[in-house]
Amino acid sequence: MRYDTTFIGLMVFMTVLLLMFVVYPVASVLIKSFNHEGSVSLVSYASFFRYSYYYKSMINTLLLGTVTTSIVLVVSFSLSYTINKSNLPLKGYLRTVSLLPLISPPFIFSLALIIIAGRRGLIYQFLKISPNIYGWPGLIIAQVLSFLPLGFLMVNNVLQSLNLSFEDASSDLGASQAVTLLKIIIPLSLPGLLKAALLVFIMSLADFGNPMLIGGGLPIMATDAYNLWIGEQNVEMASVFCILLIIPSIIVYVIQNYLLKEGSFVTVSGQMVGAERRKIAWFIKYPLFLLSFFVCLLIVACFTVIFLSSITRLFMINNTLTLQHFSSYAGWKALKTSFTVSSIAAMITSFTSIIFAYILVRKRPRARQLLEFMALLGFAVPGTVMGIGYILVFNRSPLVLTGTLLIIIINISFREFPVGLEAGISKLHQIDASIEEASRDLGAGSFKTFVSIAFPLMGSAFAASFLYTFMVGMITISAVIFLIAPGTNLASLLILRLAETGNIGKASAMAVMLTLVVFISLMLLRIISKKSKVEVLKGF
Template sequence: MRLVRASFLRSEGRMFTKQMRRLLNEPVLLAMIVLVWVLLALFVVYPLLMVGLKSFEPKPGTFGLAVYKTIFSKRYFLVPIFNTLKLGVTVACFGVLIGYVFAYSVAKANVPAKNFFRTIATFPIVSPPFVVALAAILLFGRNGLFTRKLFGGTPPFEIYGFWGLVIVETLAYFPTAFLTLEGTLLSIGSDLEEASQSLGCSKWRTFWRVTFPLSLPGVLSAWLLVFSQSMADFGNPLVLGGRFHVLSVSAYLEITGSYRIPHGSALAIILLIPTLIAFFVQRYWLSRKSFVTVTGKSFLSRAMELPKWAKGILTVVCLILTASIWLFYGTVLFGSFTKLWGVNHSLTLDNYKYVFNFSWEYMKDTLFLASIATPICGVLGIMIAYLVSRKDFFGRRIMEALSLLPFAVPGTVVGIGYLLAFNQEPLILTGTALIIILVFVFRELPVGVQNGVAALYQIDKSIEEASMDLGSNSYQTFWKVTLPLLMPAFFTALFNAFVRSMTAISAVIFVVSAKWNLITVRILGAVSNGDLAQAAALSCTLIGIIVVAMFLMRFATINLSYQMKLRRVER
């Protein structure tokens, strides 16, 4: 056994020495690796470490478990923990159920207008999640449109609390489940379903015996994603929570309200644990799933010919869900033109005048900071994807895990971490624009890394090897060969980083200042003050800017792809 261990250590040592020699021969590559390690250590690991350490510091200069003993012994702290888990599980179940029906209708049942349904389902993705909460207040609040017109001033149900949050978060996060499950269902070849039916199984039996079991990995993945989003949600519970307290808001209030930083940090750590578990379980499940359908035929997923009554039911479900999305977003649009919501619904442009006269500074700050963070996030994401996918060096898998870690960390935890880490020596960034930019960059970094890794797996390594054989080093090969092929993934990462930066709230609310503020914080302030019409106008303006940016980036991507194809033809 000792001989085997010694042989293994010698082998590892020789491999490490060989890798170091190769890196020393390519100083640019070595500099990239060192830079990435420093950035990840400083802006991913260090803030999380500060949150953890602060939670074990009941008083300055002391260390112990007193804070956690207090939290787990008092009902005041236990209630938000159970509420958060209850809300996360409920929203995940409803979100996956609705997302599965919607995805099956679009991917397998071939319902009419499926492209229209698919487009509408993405609306909540490109808007701040708390816009749905604002619409719920406009419709079902105490001065809501439905409350006054249909129910005589008495709300049909209490929108502030658990069920209000379930409705709002389900509507806001079911698109995540839909997109995940649509891809899963499209990957299931129709040949298996047709074979099942040819053997005498009904379409209903085929669904339960073939289609649904093969889609289980996607179901679990979607469930974990929606669960994590609900657990990490901050804006909706802050707006609609009422007496239903959750961890993200409780941690925020402990720090900003009671100024009990150790207690807020401990609540953030407790919030972090289930989201990390969900993240790693999802990755582990997907990495080892054996639900693979391999045939020698063309891989096409054709729509099943369902009975008219079944297709009719699915179409009605899609129409109801689409109508709900239109109702919520249409209410926000209508509310943005009213004088005083709940009192005077006459139309006016005063709210938009208010946006451009008194709140435009918030919009300009948001645009400015997001525009700086977006290219940095895109470039850094592609760089890390290239390193972990194409280069062999010590700690490569750890680098990939750390770059994806912010995806699993709730924004509240990130915000508290940055507040604690960069509010003291040696690096004081609190109150500056840089700290907001850094939050934007490293919160959205995982999407850029994942997109880059997925794109690199589709590029044959022999292309890069040919470039190296012709005398180019890694740096030249990356810029002249690999990066042009990664442009579609790069622009996807840019778009995601821009949208998420423009709509961010949970992390940045801890680091904004009087000099640098954001439009999302302004919207939440307007809702808290009861200025619902102004909040609706601010939300619509923000969504409009995001939609314009989306079309511009899409146009740039198509144009770039065309130019690249043209150059290949010319060569």
Template structure:
């Protein structure tokens, strides 16, 4: 009788523990649902509502104005985005081919250049371009004595192409490195030469990454308002006009309509990308570890092809080196009567306001990186493991900021949080929250990528041994996701340090961040001050990323 009572008591405790565990699990899911709806879905809905309701009444006047007066802007936007994406992808594929055919110090050096280019603040390309090739440029005017006007359509396409290449090249390099060596050998055994193997095996196998890189380039180009403002001259695009309608004439409905127009092609491209990813999913079964990759001189291409690849790669590398050398030297150099001199005057112009903006950027970036990484990891666990009803919708909604232009997400936050019950305009919170949820897809996908490679049997075994979900998260899931946490931290911190698209709308006077100060300095013609600010952002981002990554990895290895 006593044994029966103990058994019954244990069953009751077990049921109670299971119930509490499920309740905690559902609470996490509900909290994630609430914050994602509040800080992602509601801002998007606010933009749509503000574009079709003017003074409280339904109206499509903003869209009429857009179609009648802004057709040229639409054409300009798509033309710049299409051309810069096309050139960036072609050059990135060439660089990726070269990088998978070499080894040693040279390869590491090019990798470092690509990584530094990814964490550079916006308009560094434009800043160096103006210094070197502007109307009074160091090369065009002072060396070649040419009176050229580099501003306009061609300048924008060149600058955006150069800005897109590093990220696109790294994505494609990763894909090409992971191609199984046996596929290359099989192609050769079947009579294919190295050139045909390149076009029939290597490039098609990297198709998913090429499409992903194209999507990122196109969306980024559509949302770029700063480059056209800095070097566009009289050439305007839709993102620039949306920015001016917010900051200049305060035409919120028209700016909202313009932002929606920028979102539509991004959504279409994202759907195409997802379909392509599903179709190409079979390739993952053909990929093995890096020791069996196709890297390191497996393709003996014709000499003329090799020459073209080497020339284009080193031409790009030379441009990158020249760019950063110009930015570094521009912090100390001055021109008087045609002579180059040394000066520290630009550093003296870094006043208290600029230093505070730099400190503010560090604080926002660090806070967003920690919070965004934790939320992203929890989201990936809910989506990949719990499979609760509504998890797919949650995942899709969380992915929306990734395909949204930064300008749209910034305008969305202004419209969503300017009125009660949640007023955030003018606070630090609106900036941090915007950065967290703009970069949330990167952290959640990093977590999902790790979890998708781990068998759930480990968690099932823990449950069988009596572990509830809280301890399973703490002792199993989080340790598994430590690499994803480091990756997420670096991505979010770097992106927040160098972003401006959304933040320029959200920061209030006297509370600017470093990139906004950089943008203002370039726009006002203070190029030396701009160089100093750019160097501060670049070096701080590199040092903190390396320090935090090393610290976290050291801590993880001890555990």
């Protein structure tokens, strides 16, 4: 980095913040996991592998992640193939519906499945049978529907850019459509499939709301860590759960962000191609379409029952229309608190991530890779880990933050910091450095150049970072459930608690209101992303 006291000071300040609010909490969880009665010990780890309930929780979590990821990949590919390769109707419907889960809290599908197939649910009212939706069936379905948009966006982005001449060449050489699909299209789609698999797997491991709501007591690491901490006050074992939850997440995240960047398939060239879209054989087209249509129909059904439940007194029992569920004082207060917390967190994230991106790209400090890894760590670590880490660190002097909204704001800010950082870096790569050099040649200092030239040009990245952080902050749950103080509520936590206590009408009303707020944010984010070419949700 060129000698520049202002930016050196900013870099030191940002490094201290990352060490304090990202690295230190994670390190504290690691240290606590080796603590036993005040001394360093492996007793907690030995206990974890000695008791079957504990290690079954890890097996269940990994199994759930694997099954969810596999199903999401199959459905994502079916959707992408149908939308990009077929001439069937309803392609626009499939694309729109497959992205709807982006605008809702991730556990909204658990709530909907309880209304549809829970005890005295919709299926029981019509067929007088009570399917067992709790446990594995409901958890897998809820996670698949929740994380489907992430898989679809990545797979679709690769599939829609495939050069049609590859398929023509395969056909000209005598290969059938089935062979072309298996040996040409799927292998060329592997980068998108693998990235989607890694991201969905991480999201499944970190998921808290769905196992809590529809898990039916199934041992899952994220919720078990919460129960160990809150219910049993077993801090050491909760920390062990967190560390064992971190390991696969970190491995997957390193593969995603470092190894996969080193290799790719070239599927888009600069040569003009005159290939025409070929007709797809019925035995490929219709099964993929039917699978896609069924999943999208299930998504629509879930959103429909949530809405109907919010405007009826007691859905399927007393269907009198009412808006009383929307008049809850606690609900509006929780929504206001979520709005305030998310807005402040988004502002902090936007400013700090843009400044840090400028330092990394323009000043190129020697420890750039290490600093970037520290910044990305908060996104890779499950929210449960960060929640417990924050309690361990900020529940004692010199910085006591527990019981305040500030600790939630800081947690959200640094959890979503990597998204703003990547948006800022992407935008800076689009800005010619000579513009800033001209400013300095005219006598402006580095900081004034940043404030007057670079920052305004990075305005779209700032807005994208703000909206994304705000949107995620409104629906987050896994970390903040550890940090929320008694007497305070966030909208996402209130929905979860209302659903757990059987107050489905109010929970549905809150879910509808929260979904509308996130939907507006997502539409603004989409507009900004398109106009500025800053890819926050690539492919949306």
